[in-house]
Amino acid sequence: VLSIVYTVLEMCEDDAVEPDVDARPVAGVRARARAALVAEITETARRHLAEQGAAGLSLRAIARDLGMVSSAIYRYFPSRDDLLTALIIEAYDSIGGAAEQADAAVADRANVLARWRAVCHAVRQWAKANPHEYALVYGSPVPGYVAPQATVPHATRVSFVLAGILRDGLRLGPDAAPQPSTGLLTDELLETALVGVPEEHAVRALMAWMELFGIVTFELFGQLVGAVDDADAFFDRCVSEMAVSVGLVGT
Amino acid sequence: VLSIVYTVLEMCEDDAVEPDVDARPVAGVRARARAALVAEITETARRHLAEQGAAGLSLRAIARDLGMVSSAIYRYFPSRDDLLTALIIEAYDSIGGAAEQADAAVADRANVLARWRAVCHAVRQWAKANPHEYALVYGSPVPGYVAPQATVPHATRVSFVLAGILRDGLRLGPDAAPQPSTGLLTDELLETALVGVPEEHAVRALMAWMELFGIVTFELFGQLVGAVDDADAFFDRCVSEMAVSVGLVGT
DNA sequence: TGTACATCAGTGAACGCGCGTTCACTGATGTAC
DNA sequence: TGTACATCAGTGAACGCGCGTTCACTGATGTAC
Numbered sequence: 424v425l426s427i428v429y430t431v432l433e434m435c436e437d438d439a440v441e442p443d444v445d446a447r448p449v450a451g452v453r454a455r456a457r458a459a460l461v462a463e464i465t466e467t468a469r470r471h472l473a474e475q476g477a478a479g480l481s482l483r484a485i486a487r488d489l490g491m492v493s494s495a496i497y498r499y500f501p502s503r504d505d506l507l508t509a510l511i512i513e514a515y516d517s518i519g520g521a522a523e524q525a526d527a528a529v530a531d532r533a534n535v536l537a538r539w540r541a542v543c544h545a546v547r548q549w550a551k552a553n554p555h556e557y558a559l560v561y562g563s564p565v566p567g568y569v570a571p572q573a574t575v576p577h578a579t580r581v582s583f584v585l586a587g588i589l590r591d592g593l594r595l596g597p598d599a600a601p602q603p604s605t606g607l608l609t610d611e612l613l614e615t616a617l618v619g620v621p622e623e624h625a626v627r628a629l630m631a632w633m634e635l636f637g638i639v640t641f642e643l644f645g646q647l648v649g650a651v652d653d654a655d656a657f658f659d660r661c662v663s664e665m666a667v668s669v670g671l672v673g674t
Numbered sequence: 675v676l677s678i679v680y681t682v683l684e685m686c687e688d689d690a691v692e693p694d695v696d697a698r699p700v701a702g703v704r705a706r707a708r709a710a711l712v713a714e715i716t717e718t719a720r721r722h723l724a725e726q727g728a729a730g731l732s733l734r735a736i737a738r739d740l741g742m743v744s745s746a747i748y749r750y751f752p753s754r755d756d757l758l759t760a761l762i763i764e765a766y767d768s769i770g771g772a773a774e775q776a777d778a779a780v781a782d783r784a785n786v787l788a789r790w791r792a793v794c795h796a797v798r799q800w801a802k803a804n805p806h807e808y809a810l811v812y813g814s815p816v817p818g819y820v821a822p823q824a825t826v827p828h829a830t831r832v833s834f835v836l837a838g839i840l841r842d843g844l845r846l847g848p849d850a851a852p853q854p855s856t857g858l859l860t861d862e863l864l865e866t867a868l869v870g871v872p873e874e875h876a877v878r879a880l881m882a883w884m885e886l887f888g889i890v891t892f893e894l895f896g897q898l899v900g901a902v903d904d905a906d907a908f909f910d911r912c913v914s915e916m917a918v919s920v921g922l923v924g925t
Numbered sequence: 926t927g928t929a930c931a932t933c934a935g936t937g938a939a940c941g942c943g944c945g946t947t948c949a950c951t952g953a954t955g956t957a958c
Numbered sequence: 959t960g961t962a963c964a965t966c967a968g969t970g971a972a973c974g975c976g977c978g979t980t981c982a983c984t985g986a987t988g989t990a991c
Contacts, residue, residue, distance in 0.1 A: 452988085453932090453934085453988070460934095476814075476817045478817050479817060481976080481977065481978085483976080491936090492937065493977090494935080494979075494981090495934070497978095497979075497980090498934060498935075502978080502979085558815075561897070562814030562895075563813030563814045564809075564896065566727045566729050570896075575900070578897075606903060606907065607903060607904055607907055608902060608903060609903050612901045626911055626912070627915065629908075630889070630912055633885065633892050634884065634885040634888055636891075636892065636897075637887055637888020637889070638881070638884045640888065641887065641888075644812070644813075644814065644815055646829075646887075649826070649862055650860055650862075650880065651858065651860065651880075652858060652859060656858055657858045660858060661877070661881055664877070664878065703954080704966070704967085708966090711967090732944065733945065733946090734943080735944095742967095742968070742969090743968065743969055744945085744946090745947080745968080745969075745971095748945095748947090749966080749967060749968075754944095754946095
């Protein structure tokens, strides 16, 4: 079912990896036109998502916007759900990229507190700039839709950034030995993102991660109205508190 | 617009407050039939919500279930949004009631840790038992719908329970003097739920509140798949950690 | 290099379904004199 | 107590709109000999 999506990803990579695409202009004219249209459809869908949310996403409306007939979309996406999957992956990559960029922008790699703060603020900024994309991936599940396994690596990018900062803060090299299984967390987690992190810190790391998204979600979905005056300052304060509880700075 | 909802609430109260309703059987036969039907509609809507989520909520389907014509619903609810409002209020009251009950069930009122844990677990249990209701109030906003002011008091019930426990833990009487405004939190909050709570504790209380719902949301919406093995034990551990960070128990 | 065939993009019509809301109307229930 | 009138519940048809998906088809683009 997802073959199209994979095809798209492959094509995008092809475009990026193959610089001399003009050297063979004959072959793949159709393929390139196809890739361009897939991109155009996804982009239009992304715009509709941003404007009206996932519920208002309609193949017909997208086709209308592109000046084509609705059935033509089926040449590129086998169904609405596959288009949704493409958008979900895009959203995860977008927020994940924002987090990675914010982390990388801190020159002093040893300043884990600055990196932590940068990433948290980047997540919040991204969410505020893309509320519907955020709701698509971190809000209520779309009814009747189950995210395919292919989305997972994209979904974990933010957590890997945060975990990396924590590991740097704890001075754990990439060769750290995995901690014994705690029963609470999966071996998968303890052997990848949180490898070498003691259980106590691992749990608190997960908590801070959920807290970060809990705060962003509550602010974005309007649950803080009437409770918080200065949302920016409040969030900054929360980020600092979380940095302490996660062990990045001493109390 | 919400007059119907108010009418419903009034009626329900009337039924509860007035025990000798049979003493005046003539007057209000129509009114009682009306109240019964409003209740039936809301109940059917609640069932549909539980089964298919807010997106699948349709006046026509509800009318069909009740064996009446779709336009008849408009005798009781002026629009779909008003029905949604009724459901939102019901959901908030349901989870709020669950929290209050869990708190009240702890006999030893001085054992604030036990009360804290009981309420947190009640919130999670309610969410797991009523995922669509939870998503309705704590998930993505329903597109095109803005919650009227009337929902606010129902929405705050859980937070009042948690705040009450915190205030008991800090041994603050009901006559505590409000703390000076911090600039972060609203005066409204500092003068009601968190009256007398020092700013440091107030911020951490809000954080724990958001964290609680962040955890429940992530678990419910599937974000923890692959990271957590024993969800029950993990949640319990989180609740204990939060109790510490909020100042209910010493480290 | 030219031709025959296969592949593919896009069309247009249709299927079958759903929805919220309005409106004129019938009949029953309550109310005032 | 009985009658005239007003209120209200529920009907049935209609408006106007949307959607995802299928299918037979045309015409253009690529491919193999």
